[in-house]
Amino acid sequence: RQLLLAAPLGQKRVLAIDPGFRTGCKVVCLDAQGNLLHNENIYPHPPVGKTGEAASKLRKMIEAYQIEAISIGNGTASRETEDFINSQSFDRQIPVFVVSEQGASIYSASKIARDEFPDYDVTVRGAVSIGRRLMDPLAELVKIDPKSIGVGQYQHDVDQTKLKKALDQTVENCVNLVGVNLNTASSHLLTYISGLGPQLAQNIVNYRAENGAFSSRKELMKVPRMGAKAFEQCAGFLRIPGAKNPLDRTAVHPESYHIVEQMAKDLKCTIDELIADKELRRKIRISDYITPTVGLPTLQDILQELDKPGRDPRKAIKVFEFDKNVRTIADLREGMILPGIVGNITNFGAFVDIGIKENGLVHLSQLAERFISDPTEVVSIHQHVMVRVMSVDDARKRIQLSMIGVPQD
Template sequence: AGARDIIAEWVNEDQEARARMRALFFEKGVLRSRVIASKEESGIKYKDYYEWEEAIVKAPSHRVLAIRRGEREEFLSLRILPPEEDALAILTELFIKGTTAASEQVRLAVQDSYKRLLSGAMETEIRLASKKRADETAIQVFADNLRQLLLSPPLGQQAVLAVDPGFRTGCKTVCLDRQGKLLHHETIYPLLGQKGRDEAAIRIPALCRRFASEAIAVGNGTAGRETEAFLRTLELPQEIRIVMVNESGASIYSASPAAREEFPDQDVTVRGAISIGRRLMDPLAELVKIEAKAIGVGQYQHDVDQGELQRRLDDVVVSCVNAVGVEVNTASAQLLSYVSGLGPALAENIVKHRDEEGPFRSRAELKKVRRLGPKAFEQAAGFLRIRDGANPLDASAVHPESYPIVKKMALDQDCSVTDLLADEARRQKIKPEQYTTDKVGLPTLREILSELAKPGRDPRRQFESVVFAAGIEKIGDLLPGMKLPGIVSNITAFGAFVDIGVHQDGLVHLSELADNYVKSPGDVVKVSQQVEVTVLSVDMERSRISLSMKKSPGERGDKSVRSHTDNPQADGRHTERAQTGERRNRPDTPNGTNRQPRPGQNRPAKEEPKPFHNPFADAFRKDGIKR
């Protein structure tokens, strides 16, 4: 037995054996999950994985993360192993020759090495590799969704009456001016008896008249649809839009230091309503105040590498802020901090300078800001806008370094820069190749001309509001076959989630997104996109809604093979929504709890033993050649 133990160690440490085992595990490894005994009832959300097997090379990222979460929460057991006979065949080929009594002892040692040492080490490696692959996919999905959400169409500078709905505690109502400044706040009770309803029916129109409100924003959390339905019964001016606003993360902002600093005399409920209203006016400017991970448009965001997730999401926010541009004289410090070249400290200095010295009149005045040096100015200037300034180019994306080129273009056209911006005929006469230099090429010049055509243009889509179906306010109101308007709230690798106004988003599986083959949901839909869906089925027990965007729902004429396990509501739900006392439970874990891994879990794999020369190992190889 002692000799076999030594041989087993040699086999485990052999580099070629490990390399071939590694390849086998990756090529033929099978992911197997089983329910832990006595956990059938408590782990019902993982029911689809109670008896699950799948080749690891084909397992999609969301399924790997879902099963790993079930294992971490002690509802599932997980193994990833290839066929044992294939593994032993490889080791037999490498280490056993002949059929002598000694060969039999080596065979026993090889089997022991695989079962006791090699299989565990290789399984750890493939678990880590599959987790890394799943993380990459999940992070990319989150980043893509975040970009689409941040670039959601803004309502623009309009006076807004915003409502954070509630039943017993009432609806927190705030009135904002066109710049998002708080003018008034109060609480109404339209859902608490006839008296409260009658009073609210008087107060809302009065507030709209008093503060010249042009739109009403309603949070889509608890009591959102009921409040919206009430508002639509009021006799309001036809031009006042009533818009449902995704309130995910509003409560996180309302309790943040930034919110307390801006509104020190208001409680969190009023701050939350303000955030809802401002989010309608300009989603990007408001969402940057919230940590990107709290916005909740990802899949299994708490299960992936948090450092890599944070880095990727920060990059997305910076990219979106720079693409849209920032109005220096109205932007918050949080928004300014994401402009390339600035950061939190310089953003605070800009706001402080603005408060003390008044609005900036030109980009050049930014150089007076404390600690904003030439390098920071060079990086940031092109993304900062100053509207109604002395130089019209300050309101565009043209960098100050290119101002002399634009001035020369205007001079050659015998007009001012302002006239050049207003006269398309003059711009059409400009030949960019005449203005190339060692530092400025044709691509840059074409971009300048494009910007001159629409200075300060907003790359975001035109704002449109969705009106949910009347009378459909809860999951119990749904029936198969219903066609409903909705808005895409989240996109995952396996489909898209659509808010249809029943406090529970429905899933349009990949196979139901279109009548033709769909490789990726992102090819068909975007976050915040308006869609029309058909209800396929409703599972009241597990609060699942299956939807379709096909013209002929439910048909299987495409190549998108649907599995019943591709339902993220079995995978821990698709998104994380911020909560207040009235918000929905956070759906990534049962009962809205955020369970932490048990001590000792998710430890890094042990380092593989370093190779060493084994003078006896070659004796067990068939070829007898030292490697």
């Protein structure tokens, strides 16, 4: 759940890099909807070391495709590639993000990836996934079997049917919590929306391809095999940013539109004004709108949604930097305070990426000064943390870390 609800960058034009040494870095340029515009290889690192050529290719791509952000996979050569990018000067400030590559290779060899990109090889598909994860982690990660994302422990030791059911349920809850942009969602993402199965999801995508973007939720009824029941279940979770009817951009269900319309009429204003003006909403006497079919909880939900219409419940994304002086395990010294990212959580503690090949372990007893029985009380996946190096076992490549007494931002 924490992984799926990671902070999204949103619809921006992204240049994504799947880094590598010998085979070079695979670079792709994506438009704001995540469509592939261009791909090529650059070789900024040894043994090829065409640094100048790589820099000029990068500049050309950033200019040609009006790139707004750069996404780098966190695998081999990730730190070196990040340094290479940061040492370049572009004509404007472009934020650089390092994203998790977990499961990208699984996706790139999957049927979904082959269907999406039949004419490209796995390296291009993997780089596209790295870029799209930055824009919208949820929409991209639903394409990967949750067991391949590399989170948690003992996944293969439990009842697989129960595990699948629990994972699917979590994915569905996350997708429905965030809602989905009806005009950009893949058929795979749409299948997790209540009331939509694989066939209906594909019909929506086909309808969009033939008739262009949806302009209203009502238009969903024209999709082949969309019945009243399926529409009732799915409509509230499908958003249309920029729709003519402002309620189509929110989580308010179409069957409740008449209530909001009545509220606006009673206050002698438009729905747009009602959404924009908090003072107007304060004048609403909620008890006036209770009917045999619409109770107080429904009305409270509607008002709550009008307060933050269609706003994404996920946090805003932050740029993160590792310590520049730490490159390998040999650079670590006891007592160092370092920034890190929580990569995995198990029963006995949290594994933290501090920017080198080996992850360090913050044992359960070192997460907080008070007694805790479950690491998730203190940390979550992909959380940015500050840690202190307690001990380094170079021979066994083990790093013990602590968060006790280390100020967290």
